[in-house]
Amino acid sequence: MKADRLERKTHFKKLSALPGGDVTVYDLTTVDTPDCSESTALASLVNAARLANRVADEIALLPQSFNTQHEILLWAVAAMGHSPVAHRLLERATQAGWRVGLTNLNNSGFYLDIPARTLLLDHFALAPAALGRSAYFRNALLTTFARALRDICHEENYGAFENTFGPEDVLMLERVRAADCDTVTLMVCWEMRGAGFSDVWRHLLGTQEGDMALIFTRCLERDPRALFDGTALAYAFRQWYADDARVDGCDHQTLEGLDDVLLLDGEGCGNPFGETRLTAAMIEELASLPDGTIYLAGLGATILKDPFYAGLNDPINQTHLFHLMYDLEVTMVNNVPFRDAKLAARIFPTGLLSEEVVKRG
Numbered sequence: 001m002k003a004d005r006l007e008r009k010t011h012f013k014k015l016s017a018l019p020g021g022d023v024t025v026y027d028l029t030t031v032d033t034p035d036c037s038e039s040t041a042l043a044s045l046v047n048a049a050r051l052a053n054r055v056a057d058e059i060a061l062l063p064q065s066f067n068t069q070h071e072i073l074l075w076a077v078a079a080m081g082h083s084p085v086a087h088r089l090l091e092r093a094t095q096a097g098w099r100v101g102l103t104n105l106n107n108s109g110f111y112l113d114i115p116a117r118t119l120l121l122d123h124f125a126l127a128p129a130a131l132g133r134s135a136y137f138r139n140a141l142l143t144t145f146a147r148a149l150r151d152i153c154h155e156e157n158y159g160a161f162e163n164t165f166g167p168e169d170v171l172m173l174e175r176v177r178a179a180d181c182d183t184v185t186l187m188v189c190w191e192m193r194g195a196g197f198s199d200v201w202r203h204l205l206g207t208q209e210g211d212m213a214l215i216f217t218r219c220l221e222r223d224p225r226a227l228f229d230g231t232a233l234a235y236a237f238r239q240w241y242a243d244d245a246r247v248d249g250c251d252h253q254t255l256e257g258l259d260d261v262l263l264l265d266g267e268g269c270g271n272p273f274g275e276t277r278l279t280a281a282m283i284e285e286l287a288s289l290p291d292g293t294i295y296l297a298g299l300g301a302t303i304l305k306d307p308f309y310a311g312l313n314d315p316i317n318q319t320h321l322f323h324l325m326y327d328l329e330v331t332m333v334n335n336v337p338f339r340d341a342k343l344a345a346r347i348f349p350t351g352l353l354s355e356e357v358v359k360r361g
Contacts, residue, residue: 042098042100045073046091050081056195059078063131069102080142086149092290098119099116102122104122107122139203161177162274165273170258173286174253175250175251185209189201212239220232230293234295237296251314252314252317255324258324283300
């Protein structure tokens with residue numbers, strides 16, 4: 001059962017679904033997999049927004065006449081186009097053939113269907129007209145869209161970390177990925193503020209990521225050049241780790257995902273995770289902006305070793321990781337774990353086995 005106290009403090013949370021397989025998993029803590037059939041190609045939305053070529057004031061008036069979900073998506077794409085960073089992220093997702101749609105995700109942010117290359121945004125169970133009248137939910141949709149586009153970029157570049165790295169490195173990378181998504185979302189909102197969408201920035205200040213926004217602006221007040229060399233983003237990135245609830249919630253979700261990998265690999269042999277060792281250069285590359293700016297340049301080694309970034313302080317998450325690592329080192333026979341393969345063979349001779357012996361580690 002999921003612990004509510006460990007949920008990430010963010011409106012940008014990503015949902016993930018377990019892949020289908022022989023193992024039937026009944027997860028009573030989540031809703032069914034969202035329906036991805038009602039979606040639109042990002043390419044068509046981007047082309048329509050480009051043809052309309054609306055200025056910020058015209059885009060700001062569009063929510064007053066929302067009648068369909070397609071109009072909401074057109075508005076969101078048009079608004080994103082006024083941020084250089086978001087514009088490049090949109091281009092990347094468009095080139096990869098992604099689609100986007102709206103559905104009710106129970107305030108869970110967004111859902112990525114990787115095989116179908118479909119992004120679903122939460123419409124908060126509101127009709128298009130009601131969503132258009134609510135400044136809060138409109139801006140929540142925009143900020144969620146920005147974070148989802150950044151997450152799509154990571155997905156296209158790296159895919160699932162557990163296929164390449166071990167559990168401990170996956171924990172580290174998922175933290176960096178979540179912090180980077182929130183940091184880039186902050187940058188997008190700042191650029192939109194400069195383009196005339198000041199209400200988006202005010203909305204971000206009122207969210208759980210408001211502390212990151214304040215650090216970002218204070219850095220710019222001291223040194224305006226920090227916006228262009230990535231220094232301000234690096235400060236905001238560091239602030240993400242200052243909130244223990246944010247870090248612990250991210251770890252909790254990651255560990256549950258690693259459990260799923262282990263569960264669904266129950267009929268396989270060996271360690272289902274990768275063996276690549278995480279390096280400082282990999283961490284820095286993960287935070288590369290679409291224009292090539294690496295705002296964590298020179299900080300990879302610190303993130304890899306400093307307890308502020310790498311420490312696992314929550315006792316529940318520590319225990320969870322310990323048990324996961326233990327499960328990787330045992331021999332499973334008839335769903336019974338053994339530390340000694342010879343002992344397992346003595347207790348369960350070949351004639352008494354009901355399933356294949358699975359040796360991990």
